[in-house]
Amino acid sequence: MEGFSFENKTVVLMIKVAMLGGAERQALGLADYLSRKFNCNIYLVATHSNKPTKEFKDFAESCGVDKVYYFGEPSLTIRNEFSIFNLKKAIRAIKYIYKIKNEVKIFKPDVIIPFLNTPSKIAALIYKSVNAKVTFWHQLGLDNYTYDWLEKKAIKNVPFIIANAENGLKVFKEYYNIPKEKLFVLPQYVSISKISIDTEKLRIKFKIPKESIVIGMIAHYRNEKLQKLLLQSFSEINTNKNIHLVFLGNKDNSTETSDNYNLIVSLSKSLNCFEKVSFLSGELVEEVLNCLDIGVLVSEIEGTPNVVMEYMLYGLPIIASNHDGCIGLLEESEFLIPNEKVTLTNKLTLLIEDDELRKKESDKNISKIKKYSIDNYISQLTSIINK
Template sequence: MMDTQKTKVLIVISNMEFGGAQRQIVELVNNTDKTQFEIHVCSLSNYAPLAEQFNAGISLHIIHKKAKFDFSVVFKLASLIRKHKFNIIHSYLFDAEMAARLAAKLSCTNIKVIGSERNANYTLKPIQKRAYKLTKHLVNAIIANSKSGADFNARQTGQPKSKYHVVYNGVNTNRFRPQNKKNIRAELGIEENCNLIGMFASFKQQKNHPFLISALNTLKQQGANFKLLLVGDVLHGGMHGSDTYTSAVKQQIEDSSFSNDVVYLGNRDDIEHIYPACDFTVLPSLFEGTPNVVLESMACGVPVIATDVSDNARIISHLSSGYIVETNNVQELSEKILYLLGNTATLETFSKNARQAMVNKFSSVKLAENMTKIYKMVKQK
């Protein structure tokens, strides 16, 4: 007899602030088949602005972590598991990963545990690496958003590669779509005919703003005309040294030759209306998983120049929908930016190809379909 009972999934994350993992949770829960799955989200912080974007019917639970090592979170999470009889717990980000693994064990239920990997080639702290290895037997599967992320996580944590599944991020191609550039620039107070370069990223070291600033400084000194649009802000509470990093980046801009050509927009909840203002965007990251901003920009028909990290080259077709450049190669990045600033025909071609790739391969619907296939498989094991 066919099992018609819904699969109950609890997604646990450190917070629901303006971050990449958080935006993917929004896309996932909003596009999951509600006739087959009952999705709940639990944030370990009461700062959860992106939860406002959940569709009706998505249950949000807050278990506020009051300190770095607040073990009461584990007991509360275990209680939540027992109360709602979840089949699967799927965690995002380190503290949520640890809490979910321990809570699943403590709940004394048959709940299946799924971990996540959102980046690649970063440095794990010794205590994090040890925690992952000590709890690796508590995990049934790990979903990475890039092949390089899956390989990296397996090396770091000692998990067998058989536990890993790759599900690329997805973008809402109805929300993120080409729009009238002239109108958006008018709303932002930006000149209609200026060359506008966008960078959409939180202010944290991973995003490597100084690389882009150095390249643009070189171009400005050579006489190039442009404006830089920065969308994103310091992480909530200055986490992970974000406040110090932000100050350093802004000082570098202040000392540059284009300090008067920078527009700061901070965090925005209407970024689908901001991307189309740009001629192209740049993501100079040191490491990534599958960057949401690349998918979102391309879905809006805005080409991207990105560093050759993680699976960026699998998303951006070099010389077809954008450019892939070597990390911290200022000359190469400068050359690619300068070329796009002066070649509208290339921009138009890249724009069409970028949009089509997102519609065909990286939509939110595709994300939810691929993710729920893994949920079903893990539940049956």
């Protein structure tokens, strides 16, 4: 692969579902960039769903992607055991691999770029038989491992592994014993552009008081995201300033997200802060970012979180859980914290009360985000491929 370039290549981008999470934003942004800058022919494959959400469809169209290919949901777990059930799963897995191999081969791909573990597993199992020159295992953020026979085979066969944060390589080092020369950390690029929108009109739209200092957390309403912790801390802030809290996610993604959305709405009422909180679902992230004065991400686990990069792009002071990926972005920030209510309350109060500190943190974050451009990302990815 020495001398590899993306110029004029046919690229298959493989995602899991057609909903607009961080990985999907990365894939669609990459589709737009590679087609415009390198004249690539792009195919987008969703391994688990061909039913795009409205926000996914809108974002995909803005990136020049008008079709998502789908070949049926995979059954890809084969345990190291003998049983009729396992035999049936093995047969289904073999049929699926054979089917997707034959379909993707029609695209004549040079490169397969997967996003998340299941697409990585599929890419590793089929890339040679579809005559692709290269693929890799692409570990992003929170993802599941099956530790089954097919996963072991795929990880053994894949040319190299990329994680977006150091903690994403742990399972490959400790469980799969992958040699270090095959392991790389490559944080993703910031996948949106900064758009300035009339803040006053947006605050009216989202029912945010005009003169408030606005704290926001943009994250899925999933169990590992700690909206509940932020809400509890917010309710205990003692300040003379007007403050408001905004949550943004998509409550309609699943039963889990709907239940968590309803839980934090109910909790806000019991904490007597319901009137000071906006609970948003499915709104444009750029609109919400234009309303915020402070960005927060508290969670149980992260890779390199897209939303922290987006906060940085919009020049927000940021409080984030001290995960490896957050540390990589914010470096020596005093606002990297453990998931603990008192600490979060104190850090929020510090930023709310000190206008100059907010400006100082804003300037630092704007400077730091400059190195996370898509140009730098592709340059580093090309360098890894050439190794």
